Amino acid sequence: MKNRKKPDDEQNKKMSRRDFMGAAAAATAFTIVPRSVLGGRGNIAPSEKVNIAGIGVGGQGGGDIRALSSQNIVALCDVDWRHAGGTFKRHPNAKKYKDFRIMLDEEDKNIDAVIVATPDHVHAVASMAAIKRGKHVYCEKPLTHSVYEARMIAKAAREHKVATQMGNQGQAGEERRLMSEYIWAGAIGQVREVHVWTDRPLQGINGVYWPQGVDRPKETPPVREGLDWDLWLGPAPERPYHPAYAPFKWRGWWDFGTGALGDIGCHSIDPIWRALKLKCPVSVEASCTLVNNETYPVASMVTYHFGARGDMAPVKMTWYDGGLRPPRPDELEEGQQFGTNGTLFVGDKGKMFGYTILPESLRKDFGKPPKVLPRSPGHHQEWIDACKGGKPAGSNFDHAGPLAEAVLLGNVALRPEIKEKLTNKSLLWDGPGFKFTNMPEANKYLHTEYREGWSL
Amino acid sequence: MRSLKRTAKRQGRGVVKKHHRANNVDAGLSRRDFVRAATAAAAFTIVPRYVLGGAGHVPPSEKLNIAGIGIGGRGAGDLHEVSSENIVALCDVDQRYAAGAFKAYPNAKKYRDFRRMLDKEDKNIDAVVIATPDHTHAVITMKAIKMGKHVYCEKPLAHSIYEIRKVTEAAREAGVATQLGNQGQASESNRLVCEFIWNDAIGPVREVHSWSNRPISPRGIDRPRETPPVPEWLDWDLWLGPSPQRPYHPCYLPFSWRGWWDFGTGVLGDIGCHQFAPIFRALKLGYPTYVDACSSGVNSETAPLASMVRYEFPSRYDFPELELTWYDGGLMPARPKELKEGLRFGNADDNLFVGDKGKMLGHRLLPESRSQEYGKPPRVLARSPGHHKEWLDACKGGPPAGSNFDVSGPMTEVILLGNIALHMGQKLYEKGLKLYYDGPNMKVTNLPEANEYIRSEYRDGWNL
Secondary structure, X not given: OOOOOOHHHHHHOOOOHHHHHHHHHHHHOOOXXXXXXXXHHHOOOOOOOOEEEEEOOOHHXXXXXXXXXXXXXXXXXXXXXXXXXXXXXXXXXXXXXXXXXXHHHHHHHHOOEEXXXXXXXXXXXXXXXXHHOOOEEEEXXXXXXXXXXXXXXXXXXXXXXXXXXXXXXXXXXXXXXXXXXXXXXXXXXXXXXXXXEEOOOEEOOOEEOOOOOOXXXXXXXXXXXXXXXXXXXXXXXXXXXXXXXXXXXXXXXXXXXXXXXXXXXXXXXXXXXXXXXXXXXXXXXXXXXOOOOOEOOOOXXXXXXXOOEOOEOOEEEEEEOOOOOOOOOOOXXXXXXXXXXEEEEEEOOOEEEOOEEEOHHHHHHHOOOOOOOOOOOOHHHHHHHHHOOOOOOOOOHHHHHHHHHHHHHHHHHHOHHHHHHOOOOOEEEEOOOOEEOOOHHHHHHXXXXXOOOOOO | OOOHHHHHHHOOOOHHHHOOOOOOOOOOOOHHHHHHHHHHHHOOOOOOHHHHHHHHOOXXXXXXXXXXXXXXXXXXXXXXXXXXXXXXXXXXXXXXXXXXXXXXXXXXXXXXXXXXHHHHHHHHOOEEEEOOOHHHHHHXXXXXXXXXXXXXXXXXXXXXXXXXXXXXXXXXXXXXXXXEOOHHHHOHHHHHHHHHHXXXXXXOEEEEEEEEOOOOOOOOOOOOOOOOOOOOOEOHHHHHOOOOOOOOOOOOOOOHHHHEOOOOOHHHHHHHHHHHHHHXXXXXXXOOOEEEEEEOOOOOOEOOOOEEEEEEEOOEOOEXXXXXXXXXXOOOOOOOOOOOOOOOOOOOEEEEEEEOOOEEEOOEEEOHHHHHHHOOOOOOOOOOOOHHHHHHHHHOOOOOOXXXXXXXXXXXXXXXXXXHHHHOHHHHHHHOOOEEEEOOOOEEOOOHHHHHHOOOOOOOOOOO
């Protein structure tokens, strides 16, 4: 692994823009300099293209790369070359890798930024490796696999002053801004209760996107061609290959994924987080179907309590998945769908379903809220702009880190060992201190243990 | 075996006994004959139960002659509870499951087919205890009621709303003593729930949460493809009873039928009858305005692994509108903040009442300090001599049992309406509806196809 140039070495040389960024990052590690000051000077010029490497380029990774194809896609890395085939084909000039560590070493000079769209359990190690090299990072949601990783990644990104964005692309939408603007304008009064749900892992009435509530398969089929199973496992504990994990169905497994909550929570809790200006929760609890130590439960409900924020009242947020939903509000007119995914804010003066104010009479009376939030040029574009010195992207890790932490805290509550104990208490969370204060044994689930040879 | 035992027992009972078997034209009316006569009379005039009671029933000094139908598992437990009486006949389609009860009551006559038993033993039976799978409750109960037998039937009262309505009406008309097997209703706890609420301990109640995480019977699965041979100890055709024909498989019995829609009624049907009893009683609930449901996935074969059902009840008497939410499969409401850390908020089963002035978990006021400060509410309800004893007393002319069908029938209808909402869950979602319900007319008013579930279809040869 090459060392990055130190700032003092650089004085005699013509600085490349990439070198300059490194310098800026080092300089700002101990002083707080607003991003905007660094922006214009330290980053890639707006007229230039960003040199991007993809890590995990099948599936959603392929989609992210497509969304960023106006830039230079210079390198592609995937442990499953069959799954990555389509993306490889679309970018024949990009260098191909299986191991992101080798790619980052070999392509260090050629890469400005990386897109991480691996399974959840690899997000943190890949993102951290890139951040430490001063690369800008776009990482798919959830930001990480463990609460600790989310905390550390956000911290590292802040220290290295790289441009970051989590892959919860909905955050860039118009409706998300309206949700905040309605709440801030007092359209439904003080909000003390929010509901948020997804039908995942269900797909339609009887299908599933991926199974949950199942046990580890006993068969040990040969590793499929094109897949480097050891690299796919990455930092996760060793286990034999099985198609039950890769590609895609890893989401349901504790060791690799983060369940329906991790998959969708970062999308759908995001607007709640913004509108209600949430910081870390003060408590979390959960109930669910039978859960084992292999996979997430078939269906779950997670309840978070948040304290007061400024003049905003304490709020209770309830998550539902696997087909569960909150009560359909009486104000919702018959015939209007309640949604397979959705959010419902319950205010003192009314309700907001998505960005629709309920009841309709209130919506009509209230009209449109004042437009106080700037609109987005698009989720991926936000990040590109930030890489080029623009303002931080909407879901930069200072925002996405705490959001992902909260989402992943819900999964701690769903751990079999913890869920059993929730009959006697809710988990009380000390966010700044990074610990549960009333159930020490839960703290180990804030971390993911890494295999030898892997570290953050 | 119209037994010597019975004859011996009745010695010294005088005229009625002596002419017991005689035709009622030329002999004094037997009490059973009297019940029939009274029933016939009552079919066209409304006669309060208590008028009939004392006269038409078995005198308290006598023992009842009881037949058990479905006598393994819970049925054996029920028989044990009434074993102070004469257990004269036993019926089960599963000789293996029934073996324990057969052994416990060696003098009882044994049957496989309840129809045959009731026909043959008509004269020897005063009352029946029914603990078959849900799908045969109604046909058995109805036949027994029509023969003037008192009925103790396990919960839920029947497999469909229509069956419940018909059985409840028939029991009322026949004037027989009835009791549903939700024995918790007889508890001190259930009375305290009522007395706290009626004494305004938590103010008007607008919200109740009720949950159960039992039993863990298989759910959320598909019909098996294998067709193993029917074991020699089982009469599969009789086990199916009125249900549609399907091949035998050990995944259905014993007990595990609860999760299969054709036979059982899921956790809601099973445990809801226990959990809802104090709620219905304390809050005087009738039929809901609407019901809504969601679940971890419903198929046409089995109940979901986990479900939530929400009922909205209109205001009634002095009570405001109420939202009642049911949870099963491990789901439960959020822990009330009034419940101090360390106090159990278990997922096994419980009820949480949310009033304008406070909360109550089961019959415990929250927080603990409130409970201590409040003490006990005034005692306004009579205490129970025991759930089975209530029924035995009613059979002998005492007051109606606490969960007689006039009480438990409408409640069970509401419970099974929840299952219809679960069946319709996806449709409700797609169409953006809640299920509006016209209770008196047993009709879902805004989703006609839901009404197909009001009544179970019977196989040829079976009727109510």
